[in-house]
Amino acid sequence: xPSKRKYSVLLxxxxxxxxxxxxxxxxxxxxxxxxxxxxxIVIDDASPDGTQLVVKKLQKEYGExxxxxAARPGKMGLGSAYVHGLRRAKGDFVIIMDADLSHHPKxxxxxxxxxxxxxxxxxxxxRYVAGGGVDGWDFRRKLTSRGANFLAATVLQPGVSDLTxxxxxxxxxxxxxxxxxxxxxxxxxQMEIMVRARNQGHTVAEVPIVFVDRLFGSSKxxxxxxxxxxxxxxxxxxxx
Amino acid sequence: MRRIxxxxxxxxxxxxxxxxxxxxxxxxxxxxxILLAPVISVAAFGVYSVVLLLYGVLTFSDRPEEGRALKQDxxxxxxxxxxxxxxxxx
Numbered sequence: 001x002p003s004k005r006k007y008s009v010l011l012x013x014x015x016x017x018x019x020x021x022x023x024x025x026x027x028x029x030x031x032x033x034x035x036x037x038x039x040x041i042v043i044d045d046a047s048p049d050g051t052q053l054v055v056k057k058l059q060k061e062y063g064e065x066x067x068x069x070a071a072r073p074g075k076m077g078l079g080s081a082y083v084h085g086l087r088r089a090k091g092d093f094v095i096i097m098d099a100d101l102s103h104h105p106k107x108x109x110x111x112x113x114x115x116x117x118x119x120x121x122x123x124x125x126x127r128y129v130a131g132g133g134v135d136g137w138d139f140r141r142k143l144t145s146r147g148a149n150f151l152a153a154t155v156l157q158p159g160v161s162d163l164t165x166x167x168x169x170x171x172x173x174x175x176x177x178x179x180x181x182x183x184x185x186x187x188x189x190q191m192e193i194m195v196r197a198r199n200q201g202h203t204v205a206e207v208p209i210v211f212v213d214r215l216f217g218s219s220k221x222x223x224x225x226x227x228x229x230x231x232x233x234x235x236x237x238x239x240x
Numbered sequence: 241m242r243r244i245x246x247x248x249x250x251x252x253x254x255x256x257x258x259x260x261x262x263x264x265x266x267x268x269x270x271x272x273x274i275l276l277a278p279v280i281s282v283a284a285f286g287v288y289s290v291v292l293l294l295y296g297v298l299t300f301s302d303r304p305e306e307g308r309a310l311k312q313d314x315x316x317x318x319x320x321x322x323x324x325x326x327x328x329x330x
Contacts, residue, residue, distance in 0.1 A: 025317035133301025
């Protein structure tokens with residue numbers, strides 16, 4: 001699998017001082033083992049817990065050219081964090097994942113293989129196919145996740161099994177193009193970017209991943225998020 | 241074509257078929273069936289959705305071994321990061 005391509009990982013953070021160190025360590029291990037060229041871009045929204053101090057220590061260990069700190073003055077949202085990080089990315093491909101370790105870096109070689117096999121523009125991690133799954137979710141959480149995906153799949157017909165997943169690999173030019181069009185936030189953002197990608201004929205491959213909820217119930221999903229999601233879905237129904 | 245246009249296209253098409261079917265000269269019982277067809281279809285779709293959704297939830301894989309594997313990897317990372325002075329012990 002060795003290739004000349006470079007992979008940029010975008011990690012938006014807010015108060016992740018311990019997780020950013022752990023995920024960086026696991027990313028470096030994975031990239032070194034699979035002989036991939038990499039860089040990590042941390043987009044930190046002025047975390048008060050010292051996340052940036054830890055990133056600076058990590059930079060001394062792994063190099064400032066490998067680990068890039070793209071700080072922002074305050075909490076400004078996920079979508080704009082990706083745009084901010086993308087400006088600094090020098091990779092041919094961009095990997096987006098959660099910094100809280102619910103996405104294990106060990107799946108990245110699977111993403112790379114799937115991308116190469118299909119020459120795909122996007123590879124998305126899915127919890128819903130054989131080999132994928134979750135750890136730490138109760139019936140209600142599973143029902144909400146399944147329900148949201150079932151509803152969106154029925155209404156929008158995107159042809160992708162895990163519309164709300166946020167562990168993905170993008171061809172950089174494709175992500176730049178899509179980011180310029182997307183306006184949603186939260187779970188709806190992951191859905192919007194995929195729906196627009198399919199509309200424009202970009203190829204999407206899927207790889208199974210296991211999502212691990214380390215702090216049970218940490219991934220917040222209240223009524224507010226559900227209402228946002230449904231609004232986002234209806235908006236996509238009428239505008240795309 | 242926008243998704244909403246496609247959806248409305250289907251709705252108009254089905255409505256036309258239904259209205260045409262209502263004009264057919266059929267027995268009273270068949271006529272009532274045709275009259276109720278939209279309600280029956282919606283109910284059937286509802287049942288199909290609920291069954292599919294429950295099937296999806298019940299077959300949603302639980303992978304506790306992945307949680308344990310992650311914990312081991314995290315412990316490994318934490319030991320090395322502590323040794324390097326990046327994270328504090330504890």
